[in-house]
Amino acid sequence: QVQLVESGGGLVQAGGSLRLSCVASGSIFRGNGMGWYRQTPGKQREWVASISSGGTTTYADSVKGRFTISRDNAKNTVYLQMNSLKPEDTAVYYCRMVGLYWGQGTQVTVSS
Numbered sequence: 001q002v003q004l005v006e007s008g009g010g011l012v013q014a015g016g017s018l019r020l021s022c023v024a025s026g027s028i029f030r031g032n033g034m035g036w037y038r039q040t041p042g043k044q045r046e047w048v049a050s051i052s053s054g055g056t057t058t059y060a061d062s063v064k065g066r067f068t069i070s071r072d073n074a075k076n077t078v079y080l081q082m083n084s085l086k087p088e089d090t091a092v093y094y095c096r097m098v099g100l101y102w103g104q105g106t107q108v109t110v111s112s
Contacts, residue, residue, distance in 0.1 A: 001026075002024055002025055002026040002028060002029075002097060002100065002101045003024070003025040003026075003101075004022055004023070004024050004025075004095045004096070004097060004101055004102065004103035004104075005022065005023050005025075005103060005104070006020060006021065006022045006093065006094070006095050006103045006104065006105060006106040007020070007021050007022075007023075007106060008020040008021050008106060009093060009106030009107045009108045010107075010108070010109070011109045011110075011111065012085055012108075012109070012110055012111070013110070013111050014085060014086055014087055014110055014111065014112050015084060015085065016085050016110070017081070017082060017083045017084075017085065018082045018085065018108060019079060019080070019081045019082070020036070020079065020080040020082070020093055020095075020106060020108075021077055021078075021079055022034070022036075022077065022078045022079075022080075022095030022103055023075070023076055023077050024076045024077070024078075024097060024101075025076070026076075028097075029073065029076040029097070030053065030073045030076075031053050032053055032097050032098060032100065033050060033051065033052045033053055033097075033098035034050065034051050034069075034071060034078040034095065034096065034097060034098065035047060035048070035049065035050040035051070035069075035095070035096045035098055036048040036049050036050075036069060036078075036080045036093060036094070036095060036096070037093070037094045037096060038089075038091035038092065038093045038094065038108075039091055039092050039094065039105075040090065040091045040092075045094065046060070047060055048060050048063055048067065048080070048093070049063065049067055049069040049080060050069065050098070051069045051070065051071050051078065055071070057069050057070075062088075063082075063089075066082065066083050066084045066085075067080060067081065067082050067083070068080070068081040068083075069081075078095060080093070082108070085108075085110045086110060087110045087111065087112045088110075089108060089110050090108060090109050090110050091107075091108060092105040092106065092107050092108075093105065093106050093107075093108050
């Protein structure tokens with residue numbers, strides 16, 4: 001069983017930045033793609049960004065140019081650097097090991 005633990009969420013003003021981290025337990029991190037998703041009350045969880053085991057990144061149009069996903073295999077950690085935050089980025093952000101596991105989520109609130 002792999003556990004994913006997110007951290008780094010919080011309250012920030014519009015235009016500010018946050019960096020989310022997700023640490024994975026176990027030894028399978030290196031060989032798996034990782035992703036970040038987000039969800040607001042009453043809406044479906046939406047994909048934000050992904051990074052393959054080889055480091056290839058993809059982004060949702062809504063965050064392209066503002067968010068950066070990266071990974072450190074030595075630390076079993078995936079990051080989401082979020083810049084130029086907007087109030088509409090407010091959500092619970094979830095880390096996912098593609099096709100396998102979800103984290104518990106971390107709240108990001110962007111005030112206007």
